Amino acid sequence: MASDESERTRSRGDVDRLSSFPDPLLHHIMSFMPARRAVRLCVLSKRWKTLWTTMPVLNFIYSELWNNEVDRYALKKYAFMDWFAEIVSNMLFLRDCACHVHTFLLDCTESVPDTLSGMTIRPWIRYAIKHNLQVLNIHITTNSNFHLPSELFTCPSLEDVTISGIGCITPPKIINLPSLRRLLLKMVGINQDFMSKLLCGCPVLEDLHVKGCSLKVSNITSQSLKHLTIIRASLKGPIELIDTRNLMSFHCTMHAFCPKKEFILSMPSLSEACIEFDFYPRKADYTKGSILCSLINVGRLELKGSYTQECLKIEVQKCRTFTKLTCLSVHDLCLNCWFDLLSSLLEHCPNLKTLSLVHSSCICEKKDKYRKQVNIQRFKCRHLETVVLKFSRTNGEFYQVVKYLQEAVVGLSVEVSTVRIKTIFDDILDCVGILDSDEIHDSD
Numbered sequence: 001m002a003s004d005e006s007e008r009t010r011s012r013g014d015v016d017r018l019s020s021f022p023d024p025l026l027h028h029i030m031s032f033m034p035a036r037r038a039v040r041l042c043v044l045s046k047r048w049k050t051l052w053t054t055m056p057v058l059n060f061i062y063s064e065l066w067n068n069e070v071d072r073y074a075l076k077k078y079a080f081m082d083w084f085a086e087i088v089s090n091m092l093f094l095r096d097c098a099c100h101v102h103t104f105l106l107d108c109t110e111s112v113p114d115t116l117s118g119m120t121i122r123p124w125i126r127y128a129i130k131h132n133l134q135v136l137n138i139h140i141t142t143n144s145n146f147h148l149p150s151e152l153f154t155c156p157s158l159e160d161v162t163i164s165g166i167g168c169i170t171p172p173k174i175i176n177l178p179s180l181r182r183l184l185l186k187m188v189g190i191n192q193d194f195m196s197k198l199l200c201g202c203p204v205l206e207d208l209h210v211k212g213c214s215l216k217v218s219n220i221t222s223q224s225l226k227h228l229t230i231i232r233a234s235l236k237g238p239i240e241l242i243d244t245r246n247l248m249s250f251h252c253t254m255h256a257f258c259p260k261k262e263f264i265l266s267m268p269s270l271s272e273a274c275i276e277f278d279f280y281p282r283k284a285d286y287t288k289g290s291i292l293c294s295l296i297n298v299g300r301l302e303l304k305g306s307y308t309q310e311c312l313k314i315e316v317q318k319c320r321t322f323t324k325l326t327c328l329s330v331h332d333l334c335l336n337c338w339f340d341l342l343s344s345l346l347e348h349c350p351n352l353k354t355l356s357l358v359h360s361s362c363i364c365e366k367k368d369k370y371r372k373q374v375n376i377q378r379f380k381c382r383h384l385e386t387v388v389l390k391f392s393r394t395n396g397e398f399y400q401v402v403k404y405l406q407e408a409v410v411g412l413s414v415e416v417s418t419v420r421i422k423t424i425f426d427d428i429l430d431c432v433g434i435l436d437s438d439e440i441h442d443s444d
Helices: 002-011 023-030 035-043 062-068 077-094 114-130 150-154 192-201 308-318 339-346 396-408
Strands: 057-061 103-112 135-142 160-168 182-191 207-211 214-216 219-222 227-231 241-244 249-253 264-266 272-276 300-304 327-333 354-359 386-390 414-424 427-436
Touching: 035 057, 035 077, 057 062, 057 077, 062 103, 077 103, 077 114, 103 114, 114 135, 114 150, 182 192, 192 219, 300 308, 308 327, 308 339, 327 339, 339 396, 354 396, 386 396
Parallel strands: 057 103, 103 135, 135 160, 160 182, 182 207, 182 214, 207 227, 219 241, 227 249, 241 264, 249 272, 272 300, 300 327, 327 354, 354 386
Antiparallel strands: 386 427, 414 427
């Protein structure tokens, strides 16, 4: 009778199947939780009582604790930060020291007191490093510069590092990170000394992303880099040389280079690039250098930014032929006023297959007296298969651009084959595919 009842219980799904999973699988599930929430799972059963002490992924997120504790209003801000520090320290103390730390994430987006950042946070990082750390993710907001422990720059096991908001990075005496493959620096200060030591001390570094940083760097030289991003940076001086022989993708904002000085971009293996034109070139002298001339080997190119059309007017004058370019995307360009500028650019793209254009409205659409007279220049793109137009709305301007394309493309019978309208962030995007007449597909 008892066995029948037990069988019925199992058939109803009351068996704790989750606890029967192996530790690595349970650890993987727990890795998506903040560390304190993972510890709370110890009340589930004996199986879970000490499971948290062997977790290889530690996520310490201050905002999660602040947003979920009911008594947070009873504590002052810094007292609450002290409580957070006590929780982290106790967890590391009670953790099984024989187990490695694969990932250590520390997210303190609130302002951290200087005493706490120096006396407490650095020991946490040292603890993770001593336990064979592979992935480090630090987000700290401080009123002064946070000095990273020197052990971080000589950790042999580190493979992936993200550092955000710690102020200026003080260059260590030596950087030796033999396993580091990916580095993201965000909202920190970087000088040439640090950059040079970093690239020399990371022989297998492939991905370098610099976002929103204060840069005083003139030279970036690396034989291992494959992906480089430099965007939204505050420059203390222009970048004059980027020598990356094996670089495959490059994303940067144009103000990283000073057009009044000569700059050299040596990227013979580059296949994909994205350039953001984010400054007005009124006082610029482009006789010294051109960003597009340095990208003639790319297969995919994206151009965008608030000053795309102003910068392109200057860049196109010195542009060379993109013999390998098959996919081109141009954003933030008024296609009605500056279609001739687009035509001039496309003359240098003989092997283009896919063209994507994102229209940007200008004053001509509001007042006809400002409308610029467009001279349609015919260009040859014998391999062009698809043109995608993105407008905020379908109106006369939209169909005028389609007409321009039909008149401009030589040797290509074009038709509007599909019109698909979908709402994205309350905007209507009209995507029009323009294909060779022999390859036109019926619209859906």
